[in-house]
Each structure stands twice: as structure tokens, then as C-alpha cells.
Amino acid sequence: MSLKMPEPDEGVIARRAEIAAALRAIVGEDNVIDSPTGLRPYESDGLTAYRQVPLLVVLPETTAQVSRILAWCSEQGIKVVPRGSGTSLSGGALPLEDAVLLGLGKFNRVLEVDYEDRLAVVQPGVTNLAITKAVEDAGFYYAPDPSSQIACSIGGNVAENSGGVHCLKYGLTTNNVLGAELVLMDGEVVRVGGRTLDASGLDLLGVVVGSEGLVGVVTEVTVRLLPKPEAARAMLIGFPSVEEAGHCVADVIASGIIPAGMEMMDRPAIHAAEAFVKVGYPLDVEALLIVELDGVAAECTHLLEEVEAIAGRHGAVGIRVSTTEEERNAFWAGRKAAFPAVGRLAPDYYCMDGTIPRRQLPRVLKRMGELSEHYGLGVANVFHAGDGNLHPLILYDANKPGELDRAEEFGNDILRLCVEVGGVLTGEHGVGVEKRDLMPEMFGEDDLKQQQRVKCAFDPDLLLNPGKVFPTLHRCAELGRMHVHHGKVPFPDIPRF
Amino acid sequence: MSLKMPEPDEGVIARRAEIAAALRAIVGEDNVIDSPTGLRPYESDGLTAYRQVPLLVVLPETTAQVSRILAWCSEQGIKVVPRGSGTSLSGGALPLEDAVLLGLGKFNRVLEVDYEDRLAVVQPGVTNLAITKAVEDAGFYYAPDPSSQIACSIGGNVAENSGGVHCLKYGLTTNNVLGAELVLMDGEVVRVGGRTLDASGLDLLGVVVGSEGLVGVVTEVTVRLLPKPEAARAMLIGFPSVEEAGHCVADVIASGIIPAGMEMMDRPAIHAAEAFVKVGYPLDVEALLIVELDGVAAECTHLLEEVEAIAGRHGAVGIRVSTTEEERNAFWAGRKAAFPAVGRLAPDYYCMDGTIPRRQLPRVLKRMGELSEHYGLGVANVFHAGDGNLHPLILYDANKPGELDRAEEFGNDILRLCVEVGGVLTGEHGVGVEKRDLMPEMFGEDDLKQQQRVKCAFDPDLLLNPGKVFPTLHRCAELGRMHVHHGKVPFPDIPRF
Numbered sequence: 002m003s004l005k006m007p008e009p010d011e012g013v014i015a016r017r018a019e020i021a022a023a024l025r026a027i028v029g030e031d032n033v034i035d036s037p038t039g040l041r042p043y044e045s046d047g048l049t050a051y052r053q054v055p056l057l058v059v060l061p062e063t064t065a066q067v068s069r070i071l072a073w074c075s076e077q078g079i080k081v082v083p084r085g086s087g088t089s090l091s092g093g094a095l096p097l098e099d100a101v102l103l104g105l106g107k108f109n110r111v112l113e114v115d116y117e118d119r120l121a122v123v124q125p126g127v128t129n130l131a132i133t134k135a136v137e138d139a140g141f142y143y144a145p146d147p148s149s150q151i152a153c154s155i156g157g158n159v160a161e162n163s164g165g166v167h168c169l170k171y172g173l174t175t176n177n178v179l180g181a182e183l184v185l186m187d188g189e190v191v192r193v194g195g196r197t198l199d200a201s202g203l204d205l206l207g208v209v210v211g212s213e214g215l216v217g218v219v220t221e222v223t224v225r226l227l228p229k230p231e232a233a234r235a236m237l238i239g240f241p242s243v244e245e246a247g248h249c250v251a252d253v254i255a256s257g258i259i260p261a262g263m264e265m266m267d268r269p270a271i272h273a274a275e276a277f278v279k280v281g282y283p284l285d286v287e288a289l290l291i292v293e294l295d296g297v298a299a300e301c302t303h304l305l306e307e308v309e310a311i312a313g314r315h316g317a318v319g320i321r322v323s324t325t326e327e328e329r330n331a332f333w334a335g336r337k338a339a340f341p342a343v344g345r346l347a348p349d350y351y352c353m354d355g356t357i358p359r360r361q362l363p364r365v366l367k368r369m370g371e372l373s374e375h376y377g378l379g380v381a382n383v384f385h386a387g388d389g390n391l392h393p394l395i396l397y398d399a400n401k402p403g404e405l406d407r408a409e410e411f412g413n414d415i416l417r418l419c420v421e422v423g424g425v426l427t428g429e430h431g432v433g434v435e436k437r438d439l440m441p442e443m444f445g446e447d448d449l450k451q452q453q454r455v456k457c458a459f460d461p462d463l464l465l466n467p468g469k470v471f472p473t474l475h476r477c478a479e480l481g482r483m484h485v486h487h488g489k490v491p492f493p494d495i496p497r498f
Numbered sequence: 499m500s501l502k503m504p505e506p507d508e509g510v511i512a513r514r515a516e517i518a519a520a521l522r523a524i525v526g527e528d529n530v531i532d533s534p535t536g537l538r539p540y541e542s543d544g545l546t547a548y549r550q551v552p553l554l555v556v557l558p559e560t561t562a563q564v565s566r567i568l569a570w571c572s573e574q575g576i577k578v579v580p581r582g583s584g585t586s587l588s589g590g591a592l593p594l595e596d597a598v599l600l601g602l603g604k605f606n607r608v609l610e611v612d613y614e615d616r617l618a619v620v621q622p623g624v625t626n627l628a629i630t631k632a633v634e635d636a637g638f639y640y641a642p643d644p645s646s647q648i649a650c651s652i653g654g655n656v657a658e659n660s661g662g663v664h665c666l667k668y669g670l671t672t673n674n675v676l677g678a679e680l681v682l683m684d685g686e687v688v689r690v691g692g693r694t695l696d697a698s699g700l701d702l703l704g705v706v707v708g709s710e711g712l713v714g715v716v717t718e719v720t721v722r723l724l725p726k727p728e729a730a731r732a733m734l735i736g737f738p739s740v741e742e743a744g745h746c747v748a749d750v751i752a753s754g755i756i757p758a759g760m761e762m763m764d765r766p767a768i769h770a771a772e773a774f775v776k777v778g779y780p781l782d783v784e785a786l787l788i789v790e791l792d793g794v795a796a797e798c799t800h801l802l803e804e805v806e807a808i809a810g811r812h813g814a815v816g817i818r819v820s821t822t823e824e825e826r827n828a829f830w831a832g833r834k835a836a837f838p839a840v841g842r843l844a845p846d847y848y849c850m851d852g853t854i855p856r857r858q859l860p861r862v863l864k865r866m867g868e869l870s871e872h873y874g875l876g877v878a879n880v881f882h883a884g885d886g887n888l889h890p891l892i893l894y895d896a897n898k899p900g901e902l903d904r905a906e907e908f909g910n911d912i913l914r915l916c917v918e919v920g921g922v923l924t925g926e927h928g929v930g931v932e933k934r935d936l937m938p939e940m941f942g943e944d945d946l947k948q949q950q951r952v953k954c955a956f957d958p959d960l961l962l963n964p965g966k967v968f969p970t971l972h973r974c975a976e977l978g979r980m981h982v983h984h985g986k987v988p989f990p991d992i993p994r995f
Contacts, residue, residue, distance in 0.1 A: 117752050117857040140754070162701075175701065176673070191948045192941075197853050197886065201923040201933065201940060202967060203712070203949040204659075204672065207704015215700070228754030255614050257637070257725030299796035356694050360614040389694065426698040436698065443698060444689075451688045451956070452700040458951035470699060 004051055004434055006468040009099040013079055017056055020079065024059045024101070027069045032107075034058040043102055046084070047149075048092035048435055050351075050405070055082065055096030062107045064182060064190060064220040071218065072188025074101060080464045081186070083214040085125065085157030088149040090352060091433030093161055093213045093469060100467075103218060105156050111135045112221070119226045120179055120196055125156025125219050129163075132224060141226040144171035147429065148340065156219050162211030164429030166262040166336075169387035170295075171227065173429065175210040182221035183209055186460045196223055208455060213431050214466040216459035230295035233261060234305060235332040238312045239286030239319045243267055243382075246288035247362030249315040250386045253292070254359055256311060258304055261295040263387030264336050267366070270343060270381040270394070274335035277342035282335055283319045290386065291336055293329070339383040340394065347379065347396035351408045355416045357389045357424035368418055369393060376411040378404070390428030391419070417442055432470045440472050449473075454480045501548055501931055503965040506596040510576055514553055517576065517598070521556045524566045529604070531555040540599055543581070544646075545589035545932055547902070552579065552593030559604045561679060561687060561717040568715065569685025571598060577961050578683070580711040582622065582654030585646040587849060588930030590658055590710045590966060597964075600715060602653050608632045609718070616723045617676055617693055622653025622716050626660075629721060638723040641668035644926065645834065653716050659708030661926030663759040663833075666884035667792075668724065670926065672707040679718035680706055683957045693720055705952060710928050711963040713956035727792035730758060731802060732829040735809045736783030736816045740764055740879075743785035744859030746812040747883045750789070751856055753808060755801055758792040760884030761833050764863070767840060767878040767891070771832035774839035779832055780816045787883065788833055790826075836880040837891065844876065844893035848905045852913045854886045854921035865915055866890060873908040875901070887925030888916070914939055929967045937969050946970075951977045 013020070021035045034040055035057040045052040056079075061067045074081050080100035087094050096102045108124035114136055115121070121132055121143070129150040132143040146165035147153055153163065158174045159181065171177065180194030194206035209216060240246040246265055253263065266274065266282075266289045275282040282289060290312070294304045309320055323329035335342075344350055357365050366382065373380045379396040393415055397408040416426050416436060420443045426436045440449060449471065457463075457477035467474060510517070518532045531537060532554040542549040553576075558564045571578050577597035584591050593599045605621035611633055612618070618629055618640070626647040629640040643662035644650055650660065655671045656678065668674065677691030691703035706713060737743040743762055750760065763771065763779075763786045772779040779786060787809070791801045806817055820826035832839075841847055854862050863879065870877045876893040890912055894905040913923050913933060917940045923933045937946060946968065954960075954974035964971060 117748050118855045119751070175704075185948065189944050189948070191945050193945075195922055196855060196920055197922055201929050202937060202946070203952055204704045204708050205949060205952060207672075207701045208952070210704075211701050231754075251614050254616070257728075296793075297797050297800050299800055300794050303794050303796055358615045358693060423693055425692055425694055432698050440699060447686050448688045448690075449699070451682070451686070452702060454955035455700055455702060455705070455952055458955040459948070 006097065006434070007474070009097065013099040014056065020101070021057050023073060024057070024070060027073070028059055028061050028066050032060040032062070034060070043084070043087070043096060046087040046089040046092060046094040048090055048095065048433065051092055051095055051434060053096045053098055055102035056099055058102045058104055060104045060107050064184065067103070067184045067218055067220055068188040068190055070101070070103065071184055071186050075187045075462065075464060078462065078464070080467055082466050083160070083218045085154035085160065086128065086152050088153040089157065089161060089431060089433060090354065091161070091427070091431040091435040093431050093433040095434055095469075097468065105154065105218070108156070108220065116141065116226070118196060120223055121226055122221060122223050123155055125159070125222055126154050129153050129155055129158055136226055137229070140229050142229055143224055144168070144177050144227050145174050148337065155222050155224065159210050159219050159222055160212065160214050161431035162429065164385070164390065166264060166385065168429070169263055169385065170259045170261045175207060177225045178206065178210055178222060179225055180223040181206060181209055181219050183217040183219055185217045186462070186465050194223070211431070213433060213470050215456050215470055216465065230261070232298040232301045233293060233295040233329065234301050235291060235293040235323045235329045236305060236308065237282065237319070237321045237332055238290040238292065238317045239283040240288040240290070241286065241316055241318065243288040243366045244363035245315045246290055247366060247386070249290065249312050249317065250362060251359045252311050252315070253308055254387065256307065258307060260292050260308070260387060262291070262293040263385070264291045265289070265382070265384055265386035266336065266339060267382040269346065269379065270339050270383045273342040273346050273381060274339045277345065278334050278338045280331045280335045286318060291332055336383070343381045343383070343394045343396070346381065348398040348400065349396075349405075351395040351397065351412055353391065353393045353395065353412045353415050354428050354430035355391050355419035355424060355426060356428040357391065357419050357422050359389045361422040361424070362386065362389065365391070365418060365422060369415060372411055372414050376407050378408055378411055385428065388428075389424065391415070413439060434469060437470060438472045440470070450475065450480055503594065503931070504971070506594065510596040511553065518554050520570060521554070521567060521598070524570070525556055525558050525563050529557040529559070531557070540581070540584070540593060543584040543586040543589060543591040545587055545592065545930065548589055548592055548931060550593045550595055552599035553596055555599045555601055557601045557604050561681065564600070564681045564715055564717055565685040565687055567598070567600065568681055568683050572684045572959065572961060575959065575961070577964055579963050580657070580715050582651035582657065583625065583649050585650040585654065586658060586928065586930060587851065588658070588924070588928040588932040590928050590930040592931055592966075594965065602651065602715070605653070605717065613638065613723070615693060617720055618723055619718060619720045620652055622656070622719055623651050626650050626652055626655055633723055634726070637726050639726050640721055641665070641674050641724050642671050645837065652719050652721065656707050656716050656719055657709065657711050658928035659926065661882070661887065663761060663882065665926070666760055666882065667756045667758045672704060674722045675703065675707055675719060676722055677720040678703060678706055678716050680714040680716055682714045683959070683962050691720070708928070710930060710967050712953055712967060713962065727758070729795040729798045730790060730792040730826065731798050731820050732788060732790040732826045733802060733805065733817060733819045734779065734829055735787040735789065735814045736780040737785040737787070738783065738813055738815065740785040740863045741860035742812045743787055744863060744883070746787065746809050746814065747859060748856045749808050749812070750805055751884065753804065755804060757789050757805070757884060759788070759790040760882075761788045762786070762879070762881055762883035763833065763836060764879040766843065766876065767836050767880045770839040770843050770878060771836045774842065775831050775835045777828045777832045783815060788829055833880070840878045840880070840891045840893070843878065845895040845897065846893070848892040848894065848909055850888065850890045850892065850909045850912050851925050851927035852888050852916035852921060852923060853925040854888065854916050854919050856886045858919040858921070859883065859886065862888070862915060862919060866912060869908055869911050873904050875905055875908055882925065886921065888912070910936060931966055934967060935969045937967070947972065947977055
């Protein structure tokens with residue numbers, strides 16, 4: 002298989018040297034990369050199946066430079082692909098042959114921390130974990146915690162609306178970002194959101210979060226900080242079947258408990274993780290739940306008992322509760338190492354990302370087992386069970402002819418299944434190029450056109466990150482009616498009573 | 499003073515009978531109101547200072563009817579003002595002389611309740627409180643609770659991003675709505691969001707919530723349900739000064755506690771409320787905090803002690819903690835009756851709504867006292883202190899020449915002060931016509947234009963609720979470049995590795 006991407010503009014490719022010179026005039030000699038060796042590291046992001054060397058890479062250091070770069074590219078009709086740390090698993094930062102790759106890595110400063118208003122203002126290249134590091138001595142943290150948090154940037158988190166283990170209780174990126182500075186494709190700098198939970202006027206922050214680089218380049222982010230909970234305890238709960246584990250998850254949530262994290266691993270994932278990190282996971286169960294509860298100590302104890310009682314009603318075996326911080330970390334160590342651990346089961350694996358209503362967990366897991374047999378490919382399941390966000394890891398061998406194609410088809414069937422049961426195509430990895438062509442499974446043509454009309458309100462010439470998210474990119478003029486009136490609408494008086 | 503509104507189209511006004519006939523063909527004889535007596539009740543919403551009899555009122559019963567009404571109005575170039583229960587305090591549903599007022603009152607059914615996925619699907623005319631009533635026997639509730647919750651509709655809540663006492667802990671409407679069905683001005687029906695916390699593609703739900711009727715007509719809303727907490731207890735805390743009460747609020751939040759509600763009343767409000775409902779509020783203090791803590795019983799007890807300790811450090815006097823549900827309700831009774839209670843202090847009052855960073859509370863309260871002296875008008879403060887959402891009630895007498903003008907000027911000064919200290923123009927009442935002309939205090943011209951470009955992506959002919967939110971309405975063609983290319987952007991192949 003191959004991936005349909007926007008047709009490269011040969012004229013732009015031929016102008017590479019001229020474009021490099023123009024951008025060097027903005028950012029300085031060293032901040033433009035155009036040598037083949039220098040460009041190689043940028044040819045893919047975390048979705049390594051697709052690679053494309055960019056036209057060139059530009060690494061601005063200030064908002065003013067970003068504004069000048071975009072304004073110039075806009076005038077010249079040159080496409081731009083924004084990039085944070087390049088850890089996207091859906092190909093959101095996949096370069097184009099005829100597009101400038103705009104890297105935000107040099108925007109790496111924490112600008113302000115305000116504990117009374119519980120927020121931090123950071124540049125987009127700051128890593129997710131660096132925000133927590135900057136505030137943890139004061140007892141605070143930034144809640145969303147993608148597995149890639151050591152490397153991934155907060156700008157990338159905003160672009161993809163990233164999640165993590167703790168998003169069940171504390172929300173995704175969109176629930177933890179208060180405001181942003183955004184440079185539009187024509188170079189205009191606008192502010193969306195602010196320092197409080199909601200600003201006046203149309204809420205553009207929600208559009209910007211999760212927009213996958215299609216509406217502008219974020220040059221500053223204001224995030225919400227949370228106080229570190231007084232206590233956090235984790236429990237391991239084994240189940241004789243994934244269905245029973247699934248029912249347990251649904252019942253915990255339906256009972257009114259929102260754990261800080263509630264993760265599920267199936268038998269292949271448990272065995273792989275245990276062989277890898279040896280933390281004492283039970284090997285005689287079909288499913289393992291790791292449930293973390295946090296809050297004040299008394300609350301934790303109380304909720305642990307409630308979860309234990311619910312689990313007992315679903316045939317749980319071998320419940321263990323962490324008694325020390327070391328033990329809690331050990332419980333999580335296997336989960337955190339699960340991807341590399343599963344990576345040892347087969348030469349390659351393909352990590353999927355979809356979300357389903359919690360009560361559909363048993364049905365979807367059962368159907369996934371049938372698909373696994375149908376495609377003749379193993380699958381290990383490691384996922385955020387509490388919010389129904391699946392991460393099936395499809396095992397294959399890229400060196401065996403046809404296996405990658407089969408893995409991709411299997412993956413697409415899983416995502417179709419997610420939509421069929423009332424879920425969505427993504428949980429936290431974004432659409433990118435990976436799920437782009439499945440968007441019509443979820444959205445009608447009218448829905449997609451309306452999304453694209455909003456994209457056009459930000460980037461009318463479709464120069465920002467084309468080929469991502471939308472399976473078909475309509476010229477903006479085709480999406481709305483043309484307007485004949487010009488100027489301001491007059492507002493005459495109406496009397497006040 | 500008077501209010502500048504879009505110039506009425508005399509041609510449309512002259513066609514009233516013809517328009518009524520066309521709409522009757524869609525919704526039936528009785529669902530169009532065009533008699534002067536019938537129209538009178540619709541001449542204003544909760545912002546009663548401004549009144550305007552609408553062209554006519556149409557009351558559709560189905561999404562298909564809404565679609566046909568909007569498509570027809572769109573073709574004819576006729577403006578439409580959507581209306582829920584008409585309780586808006588910012589004039590969001592103020593009619594226009596040449597606009598159809600589209601009432602959603604007949605959309606009054608709860609369509610589905612799903613406890614496992616913790617959501618309800620409701621029609622927009624269902625009242626806020628009716629959602630809770632529909633699910634409370636199962637132990638659930640809908641969290642945002644505006645003071646008008648008996649009357650206000652969920653569709654109106656979505657339009658204004660309404661709040662309430664419990665939004666400190668549980669978020670505003672935007673944090674409690676999962677999805678919506680939206681009819682665009684051209685009659686197209688689109689779905690935004692879904693049944694899970696985040697859908698794929700551009701997040702249009704965030705734009706729709708708080709859009710004040712400017713982007714479409716919501717015909718179905720999917721809301722998040724929360725389980726009723728096991729325990730809830732309230733405490734009354736008196737303070738010798740509003741500054742000390744303000745510092746206490748900031749410290750409670752900075753300590754990591756998020757109460758279910760944290761409300762403040764100043765001396766005039768306390769005295770008015772106590773005289774009105776006689777619940778035993780202390781009369782010898784300058785400020786009163788009502789703090790509610792909820793959760794499991796053990797957690798409540800623990801947090802009450804912590805709040806008490808913090809309050810003690812800020813000179814609190816006369817702390818009382820509720821021991822029964824009756825007592826808790828009594829503590830709240832005064833707060834809930836505060837607006838009508840304050841209404842007895844003067845012939846008229848003007849309720850303002852702005853939000854400030856919590857740590858600015860003491861400074862803003864002090865300055866408000868100075869403004870009160872300057873304008874010679876009393877002010878009582880009743881507000882959501884925990885999230886910095888102020889509701890100053892300016893006391894005046896409309897029969898005294900100039901007093902309403904002075905009250906409005908005083909109110910505008912308060913809102914300017916909110917922005918000056920880093921806050922925003924609204925907390926939960928919206929911009930409407932009330933704060934429209936203050937938007938430039940908060941947003942630059944580029945910010946407002948970008949918001950309007952997004953508005954244009956939904957309603958390119960500016961027919962939906964014109965004159966609200968934006969102080970200047972630019973023709974859409976003036977906001978972006980014109981496009982010469984047509985058709986789809988081709989996506990050729992790039993190879994997969």
C-alpha cells in the first residue's frame with residue numbers, strides 16, 4: 002500500500018536554494034537545515050512506516066520569526082508542516098517534499114509559573130515532563146501524561162490533544178490548556194483562550210487543541226497546574242476473562258468512582274511485560290487491571306475497598322494493593338514498559354488507538370480476538386480501560402510479504418469496529434495520515450465540510466499541513482457561498498427601555 | 499443611552515405576512531406567532547433594559563422543521579434570532595425588528611439516558627433542572643447549576659456556556675457537554691462532538707458551546723451525568739474584611755482543595771439576605787464565605803478541618819459547619835435568595851458578571867468600593883469566589899434621571915477593571931449585547947477578526963443573531979482573501995517504507 006498525499010509542487014522544489022536563503026534571512030544561517038544528511042532525521046515522526054524528506058527544515062526562536070516565516074511562505078504559496086518533538090504516532094508531522102518543515106524545538110523555555118492561579122506559561126517546545134519537573138518542588142504537576150512524556154513537546158500535545166494514564170480523572174490536553182498564542186498562516190499573531198477557564202467570544206482554543214497543525218502554529222501555551230494529591234495507591238486485579246475485566250471497569254465507573262488511572266492488559270501483554278520487567282504480575286489470568294486511586298489518604302482507603310468489592314463480584318482473583326510508593330511504582334513499571342515488552346513478541350508491532358463506550362469493552366475485545374484469527378496476526382491489548390481508549394498492538398513481521406498490509410487492514414477493521422459500537426477513531430494519537438482515510442466512517446460529508454470550513458477560516462489557501470486529517474481537501478471557495486457585500490454592517494440605534 | 503443594533507431591513511418588515519405564511523407552511527398554523535399581543539412576551543430576555551418586538555415568532559417541533567425554516571430564511575436573506583427560555587442576562591436572545599425569533603421551547607423531551615456511559619441525550623428546550631430530575635432517582639445529576647435552573651433551557655446553557663455554584667469543581671457547560679446536533683443557517687444538519695470526551699477531527703463542539711446563537715441552532719444535546727456525591731457539607735465563615743475573605747479563598751485553592759462551591763457575600767448582601775430569609779447569617783462581619791465540600795464522608799470531614807484551619811489563619815470568626823441536610827440547605831437558602839433580597843435595598847439593581855484571577859480579589863473589591871463612592875451608587879457583592887467570577891449588584895433607581903446611565907458606566911468600569919487585572923469580561927452570562935461594545939477592551943482587532951472568520955465558516959451571510967457579541971460585524975468577504983482555485987486538491991501517492 003502507499004499513501005496518497007498532496008501533489009508536490011515541482012516549481013517549489015526547484016526553488017529550494019532560494020527558499021533556504023529567504024528563510025536564513027529571517028532566522029540566521031544555522032537555523033535552516035537543507036543538507037541531505039541534516040534533513041534525514043526529520044523524514045518521519047513516530048509513524049515510521051511513512052517517510053518523506055522535507056524540502057528543508059527551519060528552526061525559529063521567536064514568535065516574530067515564526068510570523069515572518071509564515072507570512073513569507075503564505076505570499077509565496079509554499080506549504081508548511083509544523084513539528085514539535087516528532088513523536089506523533091499518527092503521522093501528524095510527516096514532512097512533504099515541497100513543504101517547509103517548521104520545527105519548534107528552540108521554543109524550550111518555561112516563561113512563568115503562577116501557583117495562586119495554578120498555571121504555567123510555557124513555550125511549545127518544552128517537553129511534557131519538563132513542565133511537571135519545573136513545578137513539582139512546590140507540590141504541583143501537569144496532569145496529561147502520554148507514554149512519550151520525556152520526549153514529546155507540549156506544542157505537539159496541543160496539536161494532537163494528547164492523553165495518558167491520568168486523563169481518565171484529569172482530562173485530556175484540551176481540558177488542561179487555558180490559552181495559547183497562535184500564528185496564522187498569513188503571519189497574524191492571535192491569542193486564543195486566556196488564563197481562566199473560559200474567555201468571552203467564540204471559543205477558538207477548543208479548535209486549536211487537537212487541530213493537528215492545520216490551523217496555525219502555536220508559539221506559547223498556558224497550562225493548568227494541579228496540586229499533587231496527598232496520597233496515591235495502586236492495585237493489581239487479575240480476571241479469568243477479558244469480558245469479566247471489562248464488566249468490572251464499567252461497574253467501577255457506573256458506581257461513581259473515577260480512579261486516577263484504570264488500565265487493562267490482556268494475557269499476551271501481561272506475559273510480555275512480566276518477562277521484561279519482572280514485577281510479579283499474575284501469569285495465570287486472562288486480564289489484569291491496574292487501578293490507581295488518589296486523593297486524601299482516607300478517601301483512597303475507602304475507594305480501594307469499594308473497587309475491591311466490585312472486582313470481587315466479577316470473579317477477580319489475586320488482588321494486591323500497594324502499601325509503599327516503591328510498590329506502586331513497580332505495579333506501573335510493567336504497564337509503562339508494555340510497548341517495548343510486546344515488541345519482543347514479534348519483529349514488528351503496530352500500535353492502534355481508538356475509543357469505545359465503556360460498556361462495549363467485552364464485545365469489542367471478543368470481536369478483536371476473531372479478527373486476530375481471521376488475519377492470522379497476534380494482538381496484545383494494553384489500554385486505558387477507564388475511558389474506553391484502546392491500544393491494540395498488532396504483531397507482524399514486515400519482512401514477510403503482505404504482513405504489513407494485513408496488519409494495516411486489521412487495524413482499520415478495529416477502528417471501524419470502534420465507530421460501529423458508538424466510539425471514535427482516535428483516543429489520544431490524532432488522525433494524522435494514519436486514520437485520515439477512515440474519517441468518512443465516522444463523519445458525514447456535511448460534517449467534514451463544516452470542519453473544513455473552519456479550517457479555511459484559519460488557512461484559506463490550505464498551506465498548513467495539507468494531507469493530514471481530511472481525506473479530501475476541498476478548495477475553500479468550494480465550501481461556502483461567495484459574498485458580494487463589502488465593508489462593515491451598520492448598527493443603528495434601538496432605544497433602551 | 500441607547501444600543502446600536504443592525505439596521506432593520508424595511509423590505510423584510512413589509513413582508514411580515516408573507517413570511518408568516520411561508521413559515522406556517524413548515525410548522526403549522528399555531529406554531530407561528532405574529533399578533534402584537536402574542537409577540538409582546540418575547541420582546542426581551544432577562545436583560546430587560548432593552549426591548550424590541552420581533553418580526554414574528556416561530557416554534558418548530560422537529561430538527562427537520564428547523565432545517566427547513568433556516569434554509570428558507572437563508573434563501574430569502576432573513577435574519578434569525580434563536581431563543582431558549584429567554585433567561586439570558588446579557589441580551590443574547592434580544593429580538594430584532596426584522597428577524598424571525600426561533601423559539602426552541604417545544605423541543606422539551608429527554609431522549610435517552612445511559613448510566614453506564616454516564617450521559618443523557620436531550621432536546622434543547624429541556625430545562626437545566628429537568629435533566630437532574632430525570633436521573634436523580636438513579637443517583638445521578640447534571641452538574642452546572644445556574645441560578646435560573648428551574649427555567650433556563652439546556653440549549654440556552656449551551657449557547658451561553660452557563661455556569662453556577664458547582665462549576666468551581668465540576669466545570670462550566672463546555673466541560674459537561676459531549677456532543678450536539680446543530681442546524682446551520684443554510685439548513686444543513688451537522689453533528690459536533692459525540693458521546694465520548696473527544697471526537698476526531700477539528701473540535702467544533704468548543705466553538706458551538708458559548709457561541710451565543712451566532713453559528714447555528716442546536717437541536718439536540720448530549721450531556722455528561724455525574725454520580726451524586728456520597729456526602730456534601732457546607733460551612734459558613736465570617737470575616738472582619740472582604741480582603742481577608744479574599745485571601746482565604748486564594749489560600750484554600752492554592753492548598754489543593756477544590757470545594758464543590760465557594761461563594762462570597764459582602765456586608766450589604768449578607769444583611770439583605772438575612773433580612774429576607776432569616777437563616778442565621780452573622781451580621782457583625784464584613785464578608786461571609788459559604789464553602790461546600792463533597793465526596794466520600796471521610797474526605798468531607800478531612801477537608802472541612804483543612805478549610806477551617808486556613809480560614810483561622812485569615813482572622814475568620816464564627817465558623818459553622820452543617821450537620822444535617824436541612825442545615826446545609828439553610829446555609830444556601832440565603833445565597834440563593836440574594837438577588838431578590840438585594841432587590842429590596844433599592845428600586846432597581848443591575849447584575850454584573852466578570853471574572854478575575856483569584857489572587858486579585860482583594861484588590862478588585864477595594865477598587866469597587868472606590869467606584870461605588872465615585873458614582874454615588876451602592877453595590878452589593880454576591881459571587882462565585884472560588885473561580886473568581888464576580889456578580890456585583892449595582893443599586894439604582896431608574897426613576898431618578900441619569901441613575902441608569904451611571905449604573906451602566908459603573909458596570910463598564912467594573913468590567914474594564916476585570917480585564918485590567920488579567921481577567922475576562924464574562925463568567926457565565928455571555929457577552930450578548932450587554933458587553934458587546936467592551937470586547938475591544940479584551941481582544942485586539944486581529945483576535946476579533948479571527949473569531950469572526952470562524953463565525954463566517956458557519957454563517958457566511960451573517961443572518962444568525964446579528965448585533966450580538968461582536969462590536970463590529972465585518973462582511974465575511976472582507977475578512978479573508980478571495981480564492982481563485984476550485985475543486986478538490988489532488989492527493990498523489992507517496993511510497994510507504
